[in-house]
Amino acid sequence: MHRRSFLSTGLLLPTGVALAATTTKPSPPNTSLRVSLKADAIGVSGSPTEMLxxxxxxxxDALSVxxxxxxxMTAKERQGFAARARSNDISWGANGLPIEFRRSEQQFRADLGAxxxxxxxxxxxxxxxxxTWxxxxxxxxxxRDNFDQHASRLRDAARILREEGIRLGLEYIGTRSLRxxxxxxxxxxxxxLRQLIDAIGEENVGVILDSFHWYTSGESVEDLKQWSNEEIVAVDVNDANPKLSREDQADTARELPGASGVIDLNGFLGFLHERKYEGPVRAEPFSATLNGMDNDLAMAATYAAVAGSIERAIKG
Known part of the structure; x- marks a missing residue:
């Protein structure tokens, strides 16, 4: 089930991104935050090897798989894929939970079995x-009924993931129009979300922080302080549509980080840097313009936007 049923029709590029995307790649920021490629979020497609x-x-620094x-893949192919990533200091990001837990019990149980x-x-x-979101x-x-269903089903999923040493991150959606x-x-x-995580009661369940939903939910840096480094599983960094108010923002009409300057990314990313968060940071602008670029240009533009936003936040 995809909450993004349509894509935005335009994309703002942060200052310097268009140039960076066509010349040399920027230097990596000096931080524990790891710029992660989530290919489907920027319209990039290809084989796993091509994405790596x-x-x-x-x-x-990371790739969502x-x-x-x-x-x-055979076991040997998986080992070779992982070895290639390790030899280039590529860690793994956090991709989607491969089960449908929002619909019928029958579908949930079938997916849970796999x-x-x-x-x-x-x-x-x-x-x-x-x-997952x-x-x-x-x-x-x-x-209340929805809360209880989420707690029960996600607890079942978390316990299976725990057996393999995998953490489950949950992302809240702040856009009023969708709510x-x-x-x-x-x-x-x-x-x-904190209440739901507490109700699930599994130590491997944490949060996915998204700057767009942090903004649209009306939260501040103070609200971020409830999350410890150990509880943050992944981070999405996006900017908001400058033509819309906070209340009118749409989940499917975002910008690359730093493009509009609407969201306080210095505060958001600065908090993560100070927290010494060690994990993936990826962009999810869901833009038709970005989707229309060839793979190399889209990957280069996205890296430049995310890395540039992190660098600016570190410098203050």
Whole structure:
């Protein structure tokens, strides 16, 4: 189930990104934050090997690996893939949880049955993080009923992942338009997500922090301080549409980080740097313009935007 049913029609490029994307790659920021390539989020496609080579070529520190990438690989091929990444200091990001837990019990149980093999495949190459997002509304379940269903189902998934040493990150969605698109509103802030994580009660469950949803939920740097380094599984960094108010932002119409200057990325990324967060930071602008670029240009532009935003945050 994809919450992005359509893509934005335009993309702003941060100052210097267009030039950086066509010349030499920027120097990596001096930080524990690792710039991660999440290919599907920027419209880049290809074989797992092509994505890994692209990440190496453009200076990325990490690569998100969907569980489906590994299904067709032999054990030897997975070992070679992991060795190539290690030899180029590429760690693994956090891709999507490969189960549908938002719909029927029958579908959830069927997907859950396949999760142990997915988890074992991911762990065989060294993946230790995976994530999913929380739909901030439901057409028929009240907040309490939806909360209980999420806690039960995600607990089951987390326990399977724990057996393979994999952490599960949960992302709250702050956009008001999506929250009110169905009858019953649901989790849309970090404080509410904290309650769900506590109810799940598994030590390997944490948060995915997204600057866009941090902004649209009306949160501040103070709100980020509730999360320890150990609880942060992954980070998404995006900017907001400068033509829309905070209340009117759409989940599917974002910008590359630093493009519009609407979101306080210095505060957001500066907090993570000070927290000494050691994990993937990736962009998810969901832009038709970025999707229309060839793979090399899209990967280069995205790396430059994310790395540049981190560097500016570190310098203050």
């Amino acid at each position: 080579e692209g990440a190496i070529k453009h200076g990325y 969907p569980a489906q990438w590994l299904e067709g 999760l142990p093999q997915h988890a074992a495949n991911l762990r065989s190459i060294g993946v230790t993080r995976i994530g 929380i739909m901030p509304c439901h057409e028929s379940l009240t907040y 009110h698109s169905q009858r019953f509103a649901f989790i849309s802030t970090g404080r509410e």
